[in-house]
Amino acid sequence: MKIETEKGHEIVSRILLTKIREGEWKPGDKLPSVVELSSSFGVGRSTVREALSALKAMGWLDIRHGGGTFVKKELPSERKDGADPFKDAASMMELLEVRKVLETGTATLAARNRKDEDLAALQAVLGTMREALERDDTAAGEQADVAFHAAIAAASHNSLLSGLMDSLAERLGRTIGQTRELWFYQETSTAVRLLEEHEGIYEAIAAGNAEEASRLIGTHLTKVENVLRERL
Incomplete structure (x- = not known):
């Protein structure tokens, strides 16, 4: 799938979020590497990193240096206290x-x-x-x-x-x-x-x-x- 847009990272973020919400990637699952995602979406690695950073900022992902990117074990929509990832x-x-x-x-x-x-x-x-x-x-x-x-x-x-x-x-x-x-x-x-x-x-x-x-x-x-x- 080739993405040709000025704001490719927004589209990639939306696709990744859909995969998480639909259960393709469950809480705690490790995502494919930046290189693999870049190849899959037909975009540059920087675009993928921006998309991952956005989802991390919103509380959906955990990015571990040298360890990869994981779906948060507790997703924003599932927090028992109803807390927003931007509660602070x-x-x-x-x-x-x-x-x-x-x-x-x-x-x-x-x-x-x-x-x-x-x-x-x-x-x-x-x-x-x-x-x-x-x-x-x-x-x-x-x-x-x-x-x-x-x-x-x-x-x-x-x-x-x-x-x-x-x-x-x-x-x-x-x-x-x-x-x-x-x-x-x-x-x-x-x-x-x-x-x-x-x-x-x-x-x-x-x-x-x-x-x-x-x-x-x-x-x-x-x-x-x-x-x-x-x-x-």
């Missing part, structure tokens, strides 16, 4: 709103105050992101994402602002995976695009362009906000 959307929204206020500010100050060692630290984190992308290592990608935002705060050279970011670190670490999946759900491209956004933020900071750095990081967080607002 309100608290996540609050966290995103705080992050947006703080991080647009830290990006502005980082562009103004960054030193060579700060740029080196940011470059190192971007290198880790690239490696995680090449290995398709979701966990490493999430850790690098947290580290990138922490490095921007450090580059602001404002101890109070850095302290506020540190105080959010634990909650940020717990939700970064969810926000990344939501980003993929909103964005119609791939994980490569997410890396490119981080690179753009870095380049603005390196160039000392405070306005652009603030704008880019705000746009980056707004994409996730938009998805959450639809779920509230």
Whole structure:
């Protein structure tokens, strides 16, 4: 079956979800590999990954690095407590709103105050992101994402602002995976695009362009906000 559409990942997501709902893949079952699904649907691997990310964000799939993709043992429609997979959307929204206020500010100050060692630290984190992308290592990608935002705060050279970011670190670490999946759900491209956004933020900071750095990081967080607002 050949799929020719601009938003192939949406069609693939719908087909996969139908297979789960109709019982072809039962709770706990392992899905075919990305390569197999790509061949079956006649789309690129990135399209399949986007589809899987969307279904993971909605609570249907569990993606285990190095272990494959599995149907959740407890499906969203079968939860006894009636909980929505986005039941934490309100608290996540609050966290995103705080992050947006703080991080647009830290990006502005980082562009103004960054030193060579700060740029080196940011470059190192971007290198880790690239490696995680090449290995398709979701966990490493999430850790690098947290580290990138922490490095921007450090580059602001404002101890109070850095302290506020540190105080959010634990909650940020717990939700970064969810926000990344939501980003993929909103964005119609791939994980490569997410890396490119981080690179753009870095380049603005390196160039000392405070306005652009603030704008880019705000746009980056707004994409996730938009998805959450639809779920509230």
